[in-house]
Amino acid sequence: IENDSFYDENWESNVERGDVDKCFASGECTHIVEGDMKIGAQDHFYLETNACVVVPLEGDEVLTYSSTQAPAKHQRMIAHVLGIPEHKVVCKAKRLGGGFGGKETRGVFLNCAAAVPAFDLERPVRLCLDRDEDMQMTGHRHAFYGKYKVGFNDEGKILAVDLKLYSNGGNSLDLSAAVMQRAVLHADNCYNYPNARFHGRLCKTNISSNTAFRGFGGPQGMIVTEAWMDHVARELNVDVEQVRQANLYKEGDEIPCGMKLEGNNICRVWEELEKSSDFKNRKQKVEEFNKKNKYRKRGIALVPTKFGIAFTLLYYNQGGALVHIYTDGTVLVTHGGVEMGQGLHTKIAQIAASTLKIPVHDVFISETSTDKVPNASPTAASASSDLYGAAVLDACNQLNERLQKYRDMLPGGSMAEIAMTAHKDRVDLSAHGFYKMPDIGGFGSKRPFLYYTYGAACSEVEVDVLTGDYQIHKTDILMDVGNSINPAIDVGQIEGGFTQGIGLMTIEEAVWGDKEHPWVRPGVLHTRGPGTYKIPTANDIPIELNVSLLQDAPNPHAVASSKAIGEPPLFLGS
Numbered sequence: 001i002e003n004d005s006f007y008d009e010n011w012e013s014n015v016e017r018g019d020v021d022k023c024f025a026s027g028e029c030t031h032i033v034e035g036d037m038k039i040g041a042q043d044h045f046y047l048e049t050n051a052c053v054v055v056p057l058e059g060d061e062v063l064t065y066s067s068t069q070a071p072a073k074h075q076r077m078i079a080h081v082l083g084i085p086e087h088k089v090v091c092k093a094k095r096l097g098g099g100f101g102g103k104e105t106r107g108v109f110l111n112c113a114a115a116v117p118a119f120d121l122e123r124p125v126r127l128c129l130d131r132d133e134d135m136q137m138t139g140h141r142h143a144f145y146g147k148y149k150v151g152f153n154d155e156g157k158i159l160a161v162d163l164k165l166y167s168n169g170g171n172s173l174d175l176s177a178a179v180m181q182r183a184v185l186h187a188d189n190c191y192n193y194p195n196a197r198f199h200g201r202l203c204k205t206n207i208s209s210n211t212a213f214r215g216f217g218g219p220q221g222m223i224v225t226e227a228w229m230d231h232v233a234r235e236l237n238v239d240v241e242q243v244r245q246a247n248l249y250k251e252g253d254e255i256p257c258g259m260k261l262e263g264n265n266i267c268r269v270w271e272e273l274e275k276s277s278d279f280k281n282r283k284q285k286v287e288e289f290n291k292k293n294k295y296r297k298r299g300i301a302l303v304p305t306k307f308g309i310a311f312t313l314l315y316y317n318q319g320g321a322l323v324h325i326y327t328d329g330t331v332l333v334t335h336g337g338v339e340m341g342q343g344l345h346t347k348i349a350q351i352a353a354s355t356l357k358i359p360v361h362d363v364f365i366s367e368t369s370t371d372k373v374p375n376a377s378p379t380a381a382s383a384s385s386d387l388y389g390a391a392v393l394d395a396c397n398q399l400n401e402r403l404q405k406y407r408d409m410l411p412g413g414s415m416a417e418i419a420m421t422a423h424k425d426r427v428d429l430s431a432h433g434f435y436k437m438p439d440i441g442g443f444g445s446k447r448p449f450l451y452y453t454y455g456a457a458c459s460e461v462e463v464d465v466l467t468g469d470y471q472i473h474k475t476d477i478l479m480d481v482g483n484s485i486n487p488a489i490d491v492g493q494i495e496g497g498f499t500q501g502i503g504l505m506t507i508e509e510a511v512w513g514d515k516e517h518p519w520v521r522p523g524v525l526h527t528r529g530p531g532t533y534k535i536p537t538a539n540d541i542p543i544e545l546n547v548s549l550l551q552d553a554p555n556p557h558a559v560a561s562s563k564a565i566g567e568p569p570l571f572l573g574s
Contacts, residue, residue, distance in 0.1 A: 018195030029151030048097025101212030141213035146224035183217035308449030314442030319387030329416030336376025343489035395433025457572035482555030501573020
């Protein structure tokens, strides 16, 4: 910022409504506060580092097995580097040992580097990064700096907000523009500001290029919001939860970009969690504890979140699938999404089994491959269950239509009997499904997201004021996930996302050579392994962690009335 080192202003992001300056100048804002805050970078620290194997085949064909969230992107870039058509390159991903956004773009250059000698020497080439290499080269979550000016009245109702966000993009653009777009779209969090101006700029610096990470700018935008919520509460000398609740969105309210909130469950989530966590009584006990103890203090907080579901890049919001029924009644499903521990394949198999009316164990998903489903969007933005689940549903519905005649002929017949009968009648038992997300317009439109996933967390923490050591005693989380396709997977995602959020907000720190760390060479990463970079362990999670799913809240916008859940819980770690 000091050196005015920014990416081109075409990559900046703006969201604005109302007249912020006029509101500040009017008598409506009886209080105006200004402040700033920083949130540092975070390493993905997936168990499996970036890796690939490139195998040259006959006739300039290339097969690559890649640890990537974006096989189609690897296919496209390898074809470009080698100067061959895309139909000569096949990229496969069986499963990943974790991704978290770090394998959406940053594995591409490694895969291309391995492809060149494999192609030229006609020998297989394998490349697997060491942990320290991976941490130095492949980028982190973007560090953010936010400066805010907030006007509000005596009741704590916020009337105007002016926010300037800066992100550390690193030495190349990568996904920094899209990350900032989501940051400014989430800078309101769950709060209704009649006058708002959110402006984001991308800083160009001498470190490795930063990239996607679970939340994709959303948590960075929302944490600045919560910082000024605390600031407002201190100014008015009231509980911050009172300020938060006074500003929550109601059903039918519009967010700053103009999207109308339909099916907005945040007030219901807040009220149910406040009751189920016994927040008011526990807050009283915390205050009593603090009066009696000089060197150990406790705090309790209730924080909401909302997370928009869709890629802000419009054309990414599509998905394809291929479904085969074999004559023994078993089903092979291929779709464009990548399994990386988030349970995507399990949910997809459930959707296929439910639609075709067969047991889940009769459905198999082998791998993700560019020669089965072409041009797939990256497995990211929490949208893969929605996109590929709907595509599989489309394919299965086509097959059901073809099989209905034979179900009627064989009432009570097994899928094996029905499939064999249809096959002998020369019926196509393979179907391609496709889905494109409706009604959305991407960043810059009035509807950048199809819907929101809502949630809230109540956490109680004890701190040793002499050493700074702390322990999270208890956390209660309530998430609105619609009608969950698989509650066990969703609860696991909530627990994991929340824990990763704890790491971001408390103990994880990426240290680069800069003015604050002159003992590290400029542009060099010091924290490049578990010895210097600490992620949460069993000692860092709450002693008691309770996760609940909001009941009777179907989502009309997604397959099986479910909601996306991968990224939304992370911010609750704040």
